[in-house]
Amino acid sequence: MSVGRKMRAVTPPQVAERKGGVPLVCLTAYTTPVARLVDPHCDVVLVGDSVGMVLHGLESTLGVTLDMMILHGRAVRRGLSRALLVVDLPFGTYEESPEQAFRNAARLMAETDCAAVKLEGGVAMADTIAFLTARGIPVMAHIGLTPQSVHAFGGYKVQGRGEAAERVLDDARAVADAGAFSVVLEKIPADLAREVTRAIPIPTIGIGASVDCDGQILVVDDMLGAFAEFRPKFVKRYADHAVTASEAIGAYADDVRERRFPAAEHVFSDEAASPVSGGAA
Incomplete structure (x- = not known):
């Protein structure tokens, strides 16, 4: 790419075309600095409602509001130039009716400049997905373990084992038929994830699923090891920021006390810095 030439952003149709190709690289981001870090490496950057747990200390995603998603969506938008920006519709903003979903998705897109929204649910949300996509709103679906339904599931449990596998397959087919351009498969058995990936024409993006999915996504804070006490089985830590940060803060505290x-x-002197040094007065 020539110097000064603006990089072209990834689009939902381009993501859809990656079915069966080079795996899609996806991560979450919630702030401008992190968005700038992940943008050169990712095809998709998701502002997930996991922001409620990761940055706001909530026990689940259920307390996340549309205003929170817009705030963080705007921040991430400022840090992206290449990756496709997708923003979650939070709990209670789309389940009531397709019309409710459209109003809130349209506001989310208008106020964050995101290119797509993500919503949870399979067969039950198919009509809503079809309603949105028919009106120009690209939708990334999310099935398997859907965190907004954590109480209905009785916790963050693996979904799709045994006879429940057919339900996940039905959900996958339903969202694909409804017009979703991709679907997140969360915390389902690897064999089932492979079967779903082969069964539908849109890319599958795994989190706690199979390496055979068409892409992978992780919460960026998880893969960077920002939480010393929290380590889901499906997360590979590529750094250990919790330990590094704790050591750095401890060293700072020691230096201050000593x-x-x-x-x-x-510190600054009474004399203005020399122009040669480039320092501030």
Whole structure:
């Protein structure tokens, strides 16, 4: 790419065309600095309602509001130039009716400049997905373990084992037929994830699913090891930020208590800095 030429953003149709091709790389982001870090590497960046748990300390995603999603969606939008921006519709903003879903999805897109929305549910949400896509709103679906239904599931349990596998397959076929351009498969058995991936014409994006999915997504804070006490089975840690950050904060605290910080190089003198040095007065 030539210097100064604006990078073209990934679009929902381009994601859909990746079915069976090079796996899609997807991560969450909730802030501008993190969005800038992940953008060069990702095809899709999701502002997930997991922001409620990751950044706001909520026990589940159920307390996340549309205003929260818009706030974080705007922040992430400022940090992206290439990746497709998808923003979650939070609990209670789309289940009542297709019309409710359209109003809130349209507001989400207008106020964040995202290119698509994500919503949870399979067969039950098929009519809503069809309603949205017919009106120009690209939809990423989400089936298997759907965190907004955690109480109905009795916890964050694997879905689709045994006879329940057919339900997941039905959900996958329903969202594909309704016009979703991709679908997240969360916390389902690997064999079932492979079967779903082969059964539907849209890309599957796994989280706690199979390496044979058409792409993978993780919560960025999980894969960076930001939580020392939280390590889901399906997360591979590529860094250990909790330990690194704790050590750095501890070192800072020690330096402050021992009056080692700020040192001479961190404070200002009475004299203006020389133009040659580039320092601030």
